[in-house]
Amino acid sequence: MAYELEFFSLTDKPALVAVSTLEWQARVLGVLDSMGYKIHVAQNHQDFINRFTQFMYQIVVIEELFDCTKPEENQALQFVQNLPMNMRRHAVIILLSDRFTTMSPMHAFAQSVHAVIASSEFNMLEPLFQRVINDNNLFLAPFRQASEQVAQSRSE
Numbered sequence: 153m154a155y156e157l158e159f160f161s162l163t164d165k166p167a168l169v170a171v172s173t174l175e176w177q178a179r180v181l182g183v184l185d186s187m188g189y190k191i192h193v194a195q196n197h198q199d200f201i202n203r204f205t206q207f208m209y210q211i212v213v214i215e216e217l218f219d220c221t222k223p224e225e226n227q228a229l230q231f232v233q234n235l236p237m238n239m240r241r242h243a244v245i246i247l248l249s250d251r252f253t254t255m256s257p258m259h260a261f262a263q264s265v266h267a268v269i270a271s272s273e274f275n276m277l278e279p280l281f282q283r284v285i286n287d288n289n290l291f292l293a294p295f296r297q298a299s300e301q302v303a304q305s306r307s308e
Contacts, residue, residue, distance in 0.1 A: 170218040
């Protein structure tokens with residue numbers, strides 16, 4: 153698949169969206185756009201994998217039934233679930249589903265994502281996205297500070 157040549161600046165906030173349901177996709181794209189993200193939309197599983205491995209996305213939104221009819225067939229979600237932490241730590245991964253409770257830590261843990269959001273909660277999508285992003289930033293702050301200190305000590 154051919155891609156347009158795209159460049160990200162240091163101030164860009166890249167987002168990857170893997171959502172097939174058109175109403176859901178429109179809602180997610182509108183919210184991410186209003187939050188200032190530069191959005192890529194995956195067309196299928198292979199497109200998702202190619203894009204995820206080429207860019208460091210800050211937020212990734214995956215529909216449980218993206219490009220499939222059963223959750224077990226979602227290759228994009230399986231790909232993310234099987235990645236080592238050092239390859240996915242840079243991204244906040246959100247799963248959109250009708251099967252799970254919104255913001256349930258156990259459902260998110262079981263699916264190897266940061267958060268699960270049910271479609272019934274889409275009217276609150278922006279504050280939910282912001283909460284997940286803020287929680288992740290707070291959680292990773294000590295790790296990022298330690299990484300910066302190690303990098304600085306190596307450069308001295």
